[in-house]
Amino acid sequence: MDRHCLMIPGPTPVPVRAALAGAAPMINHRGPEFGALLREVTEGLQRILMTRNTVLLFPAAGTGGMEAVAANLVAPGERVLVAVAGEFGARFAEIMRVAGADVRTLDFEWGTAVEPAAVARALEEDPSIGMVVVTHNETSTGVTMDLAGIRRAIPRDDVLLVADAISSVGAIELRPDEWGVDVVVGASQKGLMTPPGLALVALSPRAWEKAGRTRCRSVYWDFAAARRFLEQPTPQTPYTPAVSLLYALRESLRMLQAEGLENVFRRHAVLARAVRAGVRALGLGTLAGEDCASSTVTAVVLPDGLEGKKLLGLLRQKYGVVLAGGQGRLAGRIFRVGHVGRVNWQDVVVTLAALEMACRDLGLEVEHGRAVAAAEEVLGAEG
Numbered sequence: 416m417d418r419h420c421l422m423i424p425g426p427t428p429v430p431v432r433a434a435l436a437g438a439a440p441m442i443n444h445r446g447p448e449f450g451a452l453l454r455e456v457t458e459g460l461q462r463i464l465m466t467r468n469t470v471l472l473f474p475a476a477g478t479g480g481m482e483a484v485a486a487n488l489v490a491p492g493e494r495v496l497v498a499v500a501g502e503f504g505a506r507f508a509e510i511m512r513v514a515g516a517d518v519r520t521l522d523f524e525w526g527t528a529v530e531p532a533a534v535a536r537a538l539e540e541d542p543s544i545g546m547v548v549v550t551h552n553e554t555s556t557g558v559t560m561d562l563a564g565i566r567r568a569i570p571r572d573d574v575l576l577v578a579d580a581i582s583s584v585g586a587i588e589l590r591p592d593e594w595g596v597d598v599v600v601g602a603s604q605k606g607l608m609t610p611p612g613l614a615l616v617a618l619s620p621r622a623w624e625k626a627g628r629t630r631c632r633s634v635y636w637d638f639a640a641a642r643r644f645l646e647q648p649t650p651q652t653p654y655t656p657a658v659s660l661l662y663a664l665r666e667s668l669r670m671l672q673a674e675g676l677e678n679v680f681r682r683h684a685v686l687a688r689a690v691r692a693g694v695r696a697l698g699l700g701t702l703a704g705e706d707c708a709s710s711t712v713t714a715v716v717l718p719d720g721l722e723g724k725k726l727l728g729l730l731r732q733k734y735g736v737v738l739a740g741g742q743g744r745l746a747g748r749i750f751r752v753g754h755v756g757r758v759n760w761q762d763v764v765v766t767l768a769a770l771e772m773a774c775r776d777l778g779l780e781v782e783h784g785r786a787v788a789a790a791e792e793v794l795g796a797e798g
């Protein structure tokens with residue numbers, strides 16, 4: 416099959432405009448042209464993130480951005496509360512542990528949201544906690560957390576709120592300044608419609624203050640150095656930047672800006688609702704409840720007798736639709752549909768039609784056209 420429909424929660428399809436921009440000739444990363452590129456990209460990211468906070472960029476996977484937070488903001492032995500409601504929350508807890516933090520995890524059933532009241536209780540029980548880490552959009556379960564509610568539940572202003580927003584940046588509303596989120600970690604390969612390879616970190620004044628009081632245990636990830644270079648008259652990065660990815664990201668940011676942020680968020684929300692309606696019309700269940708279901712990824716529970724690997728293999732080989740499996744303890748129990756980045760209704764309709772046919776191939780009793788019809792109802796109602 417020469418074409419496929421990539422519907423995983425990242426990396427996501429890169430718009431042709433962005434891919435071509437990434438092929439531009441190399442430039443001097445210490446020259447004025449690069450300075451203008453870096454300035455436009457960081458200012459564009461500030462707009463997408465609705466923040467005045469400095470946004471730092473590193474050549475890395477998103478996990479690198481998470482490690483950078485640990486290296487700059489946590490001293491060995493410091494008490495950190497990590498809310499774990501899926502694989503990526505568990506990863507952040509592990510990163511904090513490896514960095515020497517005294518980690519307390521607050522565990523929630525996978526497929527449910529972090530409860531602000533539970534965060535409040537944990538902080539009341541333990542006044543030594545100075546940082547709360549939350550996965551804004553838990554990609555392994557398809558759940559979006561109420562970051563604003565979590566901040567409101569935190570009883571002390573000096574507690575830093577850190578959000579892994581890797582699968583929400585550029586797709587789901589996130590207002591760090593308004594909501595009081597001190598640290599946002601993102602990555603290029605999902606909502607930002609850019610190839611993998613860029614991690615971003617946005618830090619509030621409160622987070623910078625903490626960084627100033629903490630000895631950074633990394634040369635590469637040093638936030639203060641990155642900010643110093645960024646704030647030079649000709650913006651730069653301390654080490655060689657991923658120039659081609661920045662070209663691509665600049666183009667994708669221009670596209671998001673032209674569409675309008677509210678429209679981008681709405682598009683994701685509507686497509687997600689259409690996916691959920693389609694999936695349910697097939698008689699399948701979603702892992703997340705409607706109140707916390709993610710706009711960028713839907714986790715679908717595999718019914719008895721339907722083997723995930725078989726289903727995804729058939730979808731890929733026969734129908735050219737690529738979906739993702741479950742992770743960690745959800746492996747073999749769910750599959751995931753990504754609807755993030757450069758997605759539109761066509762992708763959703765094709766995905767649901769293919770899913771329906773593959774389910775029939777595997778013996779599920781499904782009426783032709785049910786899933787697409789249910790999705791059409793959602794899409795039609797939204798105009």
Ligand SMILES: Cc1ncc(COP(=O)(O)O)c(C=O)c1O
Pocket residue numbers: 424425476477478479503550552553554555579580581582602
């Ligand atoms: C919520 C979340 N956090 C962290 C990561 C890790 O990102 P990366 O694979 O770029 O390191 C991902 C990737 O899917 C994610 O969705």
